[in-house]
Amino acid sequence: MxxxxxxxxxxxxxxxxxxxxxxxxxxxxxxxxxxxxxxxxxxxxxxxxxxxxxxxxxxxxxxxxxxxxxxxxxxxxxxxxxxxxxxxxxxxxxxxxxxxxxxxxxxxxxxxxxxxATTTLIRCLEVALNSRLRQYQVRDLLEEQRRNEHELRQAHEQLADRAKQLQTLVESRTAKLAEANEQLRREMAEREALRRKLLHAQEEERRRIARELHDQMGQNLTALNVGLKSLLGRQSGSGLGSRVQQLQELATQTARDLHRVAVELRPAALDDLGLVKAIRALTETWSTRYGIDVDFEAGQYPRAGISSEIETILYRIIQEALNNVAKHSGATRVAVVLRCSADQVQAIIEDDGRGFDARVPSQSGNGSGRLGLLGIQERLGMVGGNFKVESAPERGATLLIRVPIPKAHEKEKKTN
The missing domain is CATH 3.40.50.2300 (Response regulator)
Incomplete structure (x- = not known):
């Protein structure tokens, strides 16, 4: 003091x-x-x-x-x-x-x-002033306490104000973030819906072109082949006969190629006979074309109850996977398994080719191979599916596909 x-x-x-x-x-x-x-x-x-x-x-x-x-x-x-x-x-x-x-x-x-006595008076005054000094010290302590309490109240009020401002700011930012997230979800949903429409339109266009190739151009090539065969009978003894025979063989090969293109665009069996028979026809044709043995197993796959969208995606993924095997693996045998559990459909494509290190993205095939995997991932994303690649150098490769079954289709499958 x-x-x-x-x-x-x-x-x-x-x-x-x-x-x-x-x-x-x-x-x-x-x-x-x-x-x-x-x-x-x-x-x-x-x-x-x-x-x-x-x-x-x-x-x-x-x-x-x-x-x-x-x-x-x-x-x-x-x-x-x-x-x-x-x-x-x-x-x-x-x-x-x-x-x-x-x-x-x-x-x-x-x-x-x-x-x-003078000493008595002096001593009494010293005691009194010392007592008064302690009172002043108490006064100063009380004043300091009041000042501190006042400053503390002000600090609490300022802190409360800042807390309210921060809460308001957080609520505002949260609302903006929620709005942005909602906008992003809407855009993603719209993009997903557009992707589904594009895929559906693509499949419909493939179906239309395949049918036109099969029905119209196939019939024209058949009529051409029959005409050439009739002409060959009339010109069998002349030099023109060999030429007609060559044209007939060309027409026959063209018809075969046209049929193969039509099947690759959209196999009629997928619409008429179902996924299992369509894949069986695909594996047989692919095995004959590339000289690679294929084992196909679909004993645990139901004949009905899976949506056409999922089956189309599975067919395209298996088709893309087989093409990647033919181009990059050097395999001599491929196994394709199609099965269905209580809540998901699984497809497994396994080969005995040269394989690669699946842990290194740059070794997952060449550029077209990586694009093939990206296409598979994009197709699966539209139905909530996923895939996993297992491979090692000189030990072949395995592609595991999983697609969840929507509840409505699951009930339909159980009913069927």
Missing amino acids: EKNSLEERVFIIAPVGQDAHVMAELLARRGFETQICDSLKECCAQMHSGAGAFVLTEEALELGSSSEFFETLGAQPPWSELPLIILTSGGEFRSARLLELVTEAAGSVTLLERPI
């Missing part, structure tokens, strides 16, 4: 004789800050600016302004008990009631009987 001379002042009130001046000079020589008051009213006026202790005679309490003095003492803050040293004349106090009022108002009263 910083030293404040006003708060250490010793007020002296001795209205009779020269007692006030004698005590003031004595205390001043001992280093005390003193002030003489002519009346209790003057003391009350000076008390508000700071006081260390009061030294007063019993005659001073008999002045007319004692009630105001008592009220001022009683109005002290809780931390303050202003020390009073009252000098008495000895014997019974002339005004016991005044003493009672002073004690009740001040709370800290010391009675000294005159004549008083």
Whole structure:
């Protein structure tokens, strides 16, 4: 606590004789800050600016302004008990009631009987001022506590305001993020729907072109082949016969190629006979074309209950996988397994080719092979499916396809 001379002042009130001046000079020589008051009213006026202790005679309490003095003492803050040293004349106090009022108002009263030894007065004042100093320390601590509490309340209020601002900002950002996520989901759903439409349109166009090739151009080639055969019978003895025979063989080969292209575009068996027979026809044709043995197993696949969309995707994936085997694996045997469990359809394509390190993306076939896997992944993504490739150098490769069965189709499959 910083030293404040006003708060250490010793007020002296001795209205009779020269007692006030004698005590003031004595205390001043001992280093005390003193002030003489002519009346209790003057003391009350000076008390508000700071006081260390009061030294007063019993005659001073008999002045007319004692009630105001008592009220001022009683109005002290809780931390303050202003020390009073009252000098008495000895014997019974002339005004016991005044003493009672002073004690009740001040709370800290010391009675000294005159004549008083200088050391006694000095010692009493030192004790009183030390007591007053501790009161001021308590005052400063209480003031610091109030200040700290005020700052703490302000900090809490500021923190609450910042928390509200942060909550508002978080709610705003969350709402914007939710809106952006919803927009992204809508765009993804629209993109997925568009992809499904494109795939469906592609399959429909393949079906239309395949039928036109088979029905119209196939019939034309058949009619051409029959005409060439008739012409060959008429020109068998001439040199033109060999030429007609070559044209007939070309027409026959063209018909075969046309039929193969039509089947690759959209096999009629997939629409007319179902997935199992379509894949069986595919594997047989593919085996004959590339000279690679194929084992096809579909004993655990139902004949009905799977959507045409899933079956079309499975057919295209198996078709793409077989093409990749023929182009890149160098295999001599391939196994194709098609089966169905309670909640998913599985397709497994396994070969005994040269294989590759499946852990290294750059070794998963050449560029076209990787594009083939991307196409498989894209098709499976439209029906919530996934695939896994297992391979090692010189140990062949296995492609495992999984497609979940929608609940509606699962119930239909169980019913069938």
